[in-house]
Amino acid sequence: MVMRNIWIRDLNDSAGPFATVVMDATHDTADATEQYRLRWRDLRERLVDAGADDATLAVLDEAVTGAGAPDGTAGRLLVADSARVLLDRHCEVPPERGTASWGPVPDLLAVLSSGSDEVPTVVVAVDRTGGEIRAVDGSVETVSSDATGPVHKANTAGPGEGGADARVEETWKRNAQAVAERVDKLVRGGNAGLLVVAGDAPARARLRDELAPASAEIMAEIENTGGTVPEQVDDTVRAAADDVREQRRVTAVTSYATASGRTDGLAVTGLSGVAAAARAHAVETLLVDPSAVPGTELLVGTDPTAVAERADELLAGGPETSGPAADVLVRAVVSADGDVVQARPGDDVTLSDGLGAILRFPVGPAA
Missing domain, CATH: 3.30.960 (Translation, Eukaryotic Peptide Chain Release Factor Subunit 1; Chain A)
Known part of the structure; x- marks a missing residue:
């Protein structure tokens, strides 16, 4: 993950x-x-x-x-x-x-x-009158436009019904626009990685058409005809969040495999190389295979990124103590705003010592 x-x-x-x-x-x-x-x-x-x-x-x-x-x-x-x-x-x-x-x-x-990393999620249930939105922080609000026009079409066609139907569709569109505007703001403000939309198919389609591309790209849909967040939405959110997490993981593993095949020094593997990169704040993503990481310890200084196999590699910040290599490296990478990916047996990558890293910039001889 x-x-x-x-x-x-x-x-x-x-x-x-x-x-x-x-x-x-x-x-x-x-x-x-x-x-x-x-x-x-x-x-x-x-x-x-x-x-x-x-x-x-x-x-x-x-x-x-x-x-x-x-x-x-x-x-x-x-x-x-x-x-x-x-x-x-x-x-x-x-x-x-x-x-x-x-x-x-x-x-x-x-x-x-x-544990699983959290996927900040916005949930919205839409219908013809507007929608109910649950923000990343769990707060819920109901949104609709200022439109006062009808929201139901006539059951039978008759003289002038075409114009009335057009007014109804315009009301639907304005309501969808109002919901989309608020959803876009909540997605941006909450740094959401997932947008779950419930409602009937036409209502979901209208909302999708009005969303900003950044919101539409993270949208997952469930069928529901009501305008309130349905009881089953949490199960859907969990499943959709699992999909997001796995896609992130696969993307990171693929990126590492691609970087490993180049000669620009933007991927390293093995305890020594990863430790040097972590010490230089160069690790963008750390890959860890828990079953293959050696049980050896690394030195760590008062600065969590001051990690090394030998004391003479630490120019400042320690050493203060030592700890298991995997834990020390995870803490160092996170401290420098890097991510961590857990490798799995089916991944098509080779990790020496169960460790690999995608780098922000080359470190050591490759630099």
């Missing part, structure tokens, strides 16, 4: 050490609350064995036991230090097994493997 990683970047506000927890938060049985507490107790014991301090454990105790559980199946991702919870997210799919780790760097590979 391609990660839009602003939410991970916030972890850099802490110097650590960090407790990272990935747990099953499913709540679909009568004893779900008790099972949830038992799962947390097991993970808590793992943190104790790993050396987590009492303050961090207390912070997590409060977060885990104090929050309401979501309905149905879900996973939960938590990262905390001794002062506060730094990351707390639910994901739709629970992990096959819970994990708990303690160290100088968050277990970001576990977090990324379990």
Whole structure:
């Protein structure tokens, strides 16, 4: 998956050490609350064995036991230090097994493997009178034009009905224009990556014709004849968001494969090359195959992008400590506004050490 990683970047506000927890938060049985507490107790014991301090454990105790559980199946991702919870997210799919780790760097590979990047989404239900719009932030509003003309055509044709029908169609068009104008603004303002439109086919077509190209390009449609956001829309949004995420991932993998076939130095693979590129803030997209990343550690300085295999490679910012190579590199790339892609077995790319990167500019001899 391609990660839009602003939410991970916030972890850099802490110097650590960090407790990272990935747990099953499913709540679909009568004893779900008790099972949830038992799962947390097991993970808590793992943190104790790993050396987590009492303050961090207390912070997590409060977060885990104090929050309401979501309905149905879900996973939960938590990262905390001794002062506060730094990351707390639910994901739709629970992990096959819970994990708990303690160290100088968050277990970001576990977090990324379990969570999905969010796809900011605008949802609109349209009909002849206008539409109801749900913005990226969840707020809902009803929009229509100032048109006062009729919205229903005559059932039978007669003298003068052609002109009346034209007035009706003009009202429909003006209502669609009003909805489209507001949708375009919400898509831009919310940096939406997905627009889900419900309504009958003619209403959806009218709206599509009025949308700006940037909105029309991210539009997914569902059949619904009402003018309010339907109950089943969340299932559609989830499915459409999955499609967006997979398309982003495939695009990134394809871009890496293309860059790897050129000689301009805009793709590197292997631990050494990726570390050097991350240190230079050159990584646009990091590819990671979790099953192939070596268990070795990298040095990391006070600046999260100060990463290296050897201390003499760090000119400034450290070294302060070391951490698992994958976690250190993910944090470094995110800190420099890069994205992260999880590679899959079927991808037609070769990654040395399970790592590859698309670069913004060449680094090292290729530069």
